[in-house]
Amino acid sequence: SLRAGIVGLPNVGKSTLFNAVVENGKAQAANFPFCTIEPNVGIVAVPDPQLQVLSYLSKSQRAVPASVEFVDIAGLVKGASQGEGLGNKFLSHIREVDSILQVVRCFEDNDIIHVNGKVDPKSDIDVINLELVFSDLDQIEKRMEKLKKSKAKDPQSKVKEEAERSALERIQRVLMDGKPARSVALSDLEKDAVKHLCLLTMKPVIYVANVAETDLADSGSNSHVQEVTKIASHLQSGVVTISAQVEAELTELPLEDRTEYLKSLGVEESGLGNLIRATYRLLGMRTYFTSGEKVMLMIAFIYKWSGPPDSSGPELVVGLGMTAPQAAGVIHSDFEKGFIRAETVAYDDFVAAGSLSAAREKGLLRSEGKDYIVQEGDVMLFRFNV
Ligand code: GDP
Numbered sequence: 001s002l003r004a005g006i007v008g009l010p011n012v013g014k015s016t017l018f019n020a021v022v023e024n025g026k027a028q029a030a031n032f033p034f035c036t037i038e039p040n041v042g043i044v045a046v047p048d049p050q051l052q053v054l055s056y057l058s059k060s061q062r063a064v065p066a067s068v069e070f071v072d073i074a075g076l077v078k079g080a081s082q083g084e085g086l087g088n089k090f091l092s093h094i095r096e097v098d099s100i101l102q103v104v105r106c107f108e109d110n111d112i113i114h115v116n117g118k119v120d121p122k123s124d125i126d127v128i129n130l131e132l133v134f135s136d137l138d139q140i141e142k143r144m145e146k147l148k149k150s151k152a153k154d155p156q157s158k159v160k161e162e163a164e165r166s167a168l169e170r171i172q173r174v175l176m177d178g179k180p181a182r183s184v185a186l187s188d189l190e191k192d193a194v195k196h197l198c199l200l201t202m203k204p205v206i207y208v209a210n211v212a213e214t215d216l217a218d219s220g221s222n223s224h225v226q227e228v229t230k231i232a233s234h235l236q237s238g239v240v241t242i243s244a245q246v247e248a249e250l251t252e253l254p255l256e257d258r259t260e261y262l263k264s265l266g267v268e269e270s271g272l273g274n275l276i277r278a279t280y281r282l283l284g285m286r287t288y289f290t291s292g293e294k295v296m297l298m299i300a301f302i303y304k305w306s307g308p309p310d311s312s313g314p315e316l317v318v319g320l321g322m323t324a325p326q327a328a329g330v331i332h333s334d335f336e337k338g339f340i341r342a343e344t345v346a347y348d349d350f351v352a353a354g355s356l357s358a359a360r361e362k363g364l365l366r367s368e369g370k371d372y373i374v375q376e377g378d379v380m381l382f383r384f385n386v
Contacts, residue, residue, distance in 0.1 A: 002283040002302075003041075003069040005097035006208075009115050009124050010074075012105040013210040013244035018042070018072040020247035024272055040072040046280045047273040048298055050347055054289055054379065055296035057355055066287060066300035068280050071097055091135045095198045099282050100205045101275075102128060103244070106224035107212035121228045125207070126178075129235075132200040133175050139197055140168050140175070164193035175201065180235060204282050205237040208275065213246045217266030240278050242271040286376040288327060289347070291356075299330055301374060324372040328382040338385035342368045347377035356381070 008014050022042045045065040055063035073093045094100065104121045105114065116123060147165055152158045167190035171181045180201035186194070194202075209228045211219050219225050219241040232239045250258050250270055262268060285300040301322045324344075329336030344366050345359045353359035356379075374380070 002099070002285065003071055003097040004099045004101055004279045004283060005071045005073045005094055006101045006103060007073050007094060007128060008103035008208075009105070009127065011112055011114060012103045012124070013107075014072060014074060014103045016244040016248050017103060017208065017210070017242070018070060020244060020251055021070055021272060021276070023251035024247070024270070040074075042070050043067050044070055044276055046276055046298070046300075048277070048287065050287070050377065051289065051296060051298040053351060054291075054347070057351065058291055058296055060291060060296040061294040062296070064295055064297045066280070066285070066298045068276060068283065068285070070101075070279075073097075091131070091200065094132070094200055094203075098203065099279065100200075100203050101208050101279060102205060103208045103210055104224075104228050106209045106222060106228065106241075107215070107243070107245075109212070119224060121209070121224050122231060125228070125231055129180070129201070130178065133178060133180070136181060136199045136201050137172065137175050139199065140172050143197060144168055144172075160189070160193050163187070163189045166190065167194050171199070180205075183236060204284075205232075205235065206278055206282055207232045207237060207239045209239060209241045210244050211241055213243050213265055216241075216243050216246060216271075238278060238282060240271070240275045242275055246270075247272055288374050288376070288378040288380055290327075290331060290380050290382065297331075299327070301327065301330075321373040323370065324368050324374060324380070324382075325370055327374045327380060328384065331382070334386060335382050335384050339370065340383045340385060342372065343381040343383065344368045344372070345379050346375070347379060350379050 006014050006018055018040070021044055045067050048065055051063050051065055054060075071093070073090055102125065104124055105119055106121060108119055114120075116127075144165070147161060147168075150161065152161050167184070167186050170186075171184050171194070174184050175181060181199045182202050182204065207228050209219070209222075209225045211222055211225060215222045215225075225239075225241055229239050246265065247270060250261065253261060258270070262270065280300070284302050286302075288299050288301060290297050290299060324342040325336045325339040328339050328342065343360075345353075345356070345364050349364040350356065350359055353362050353364055356365070359365045368380075
């Protein structure tokens with residue numbers, strides 16, 4: 001599955017948040033499978049209301065959610081791109097993730113030292129962004145040196161090199177302005193040509209505003225959160241507000257006491273579900289469903305990029321998505337090989353009809369062939385030869 005890296009300055013609440021995500025997954029293991037691969041990597045199930053509804057309507061015994069990997073990337077400090085701290089090592093960890101969650105400190109607490117002396121989201125975001133920008137500039141410079149010497153012979157490689165050069169020149173200019181590479185509009189060919197560089201500022205970002213528990217109910221009126229929201233929209237990024245501390249405390253409470261605690265803070269539910277769902281979308285993942293005899297499965301598939309992502313994640317380029325046989329192949333390779341058709345109904349139609357058989361009677365169940373492109377929210381039953 002795809003990986004989201006949690007980054008941020010020291011003491012902003014990264015580990016608290018990561019551990020809460022981990023612990024929460026463990027506590028609810030029956031519904032939300034979770035496991036840690038390495039100490040700082042966790043696979044987290046995506047809590048999805050549609051999956052719950054479908055599995056209830058189908059009387060499934062089990063609902064199996066899709067998952068996302070979270071990575072706790074500690075240690076990013078000012079000067080990292082110059083090798084400060086364990087700088088380059090951490091930047092290389094960021095290179096390996098597919099998207100970035102930057103935790104921004106929006107809580108005041110005199111007992112917890114802020115590396116720059118005061119809570120200042122703009123400065124925090126700038127510091128991290130600059131490190132990523134410097135690292136990308138460095139990489140682009142090295143790459144351009146190489147490209148200067150390279151003389152591709154066959155026409156196809158020539159075209160690709162030309163595309164890479166042109167893209168890198170434009171990205172370089174934008175980076176010099178302190179803006180992320182993802183703000184440059186690239187053609188599909190250019191995107192493909194620069195992909196191998198894994199530029200850090202090309203990755204989609206969500207800012208996680210970590211607020212004090214007393215601010216959770218009315219976080220919109222917190223001036224720090226307002227500032228983060230403003231910056232995020234300039235940087236084509238999303239914002240999720242959360243209190244890492246509250247999430248950590250929730251994991252310590254027995255399940256039956258959690259609702260009460262949340263109520264006392266003036267909120268209805270834990271923010272983790274929201275954060276995980278936002279991350280899932282940011283990674284470009286969308287969902288279709290399929291069912292076995294007793295299970296309802298939520299399957300993630302990836303939308304293709306069609307330009308700089310907005311806060312809701314990348315969009316599907318029509319014609320490039322996943323086909324019905326490929327979707328069947330996710331379940332089992334035999335399903336793809338012997339694919340005949342996929343009986344398909346949109347989520348809303350399924351729910352309106354109340355069951356698959358009712359949907360069939362009402363003519364809402366469509367028979368889709370080999371060329372069908374899977375749509376978000378499709379419920380699919382695969383027919384195949386063995
Ligand atoms: P990291 O360095 O970014 O991983 O930060 P940690 O998660 O280790 O948190 C640093 C300190 O801040 C710890 O003592 C946490 O308990 C505290 N902390 C984290 N989130 C919150 C919060 O929302 N409110 C308050 N008051 N303290 C927090």
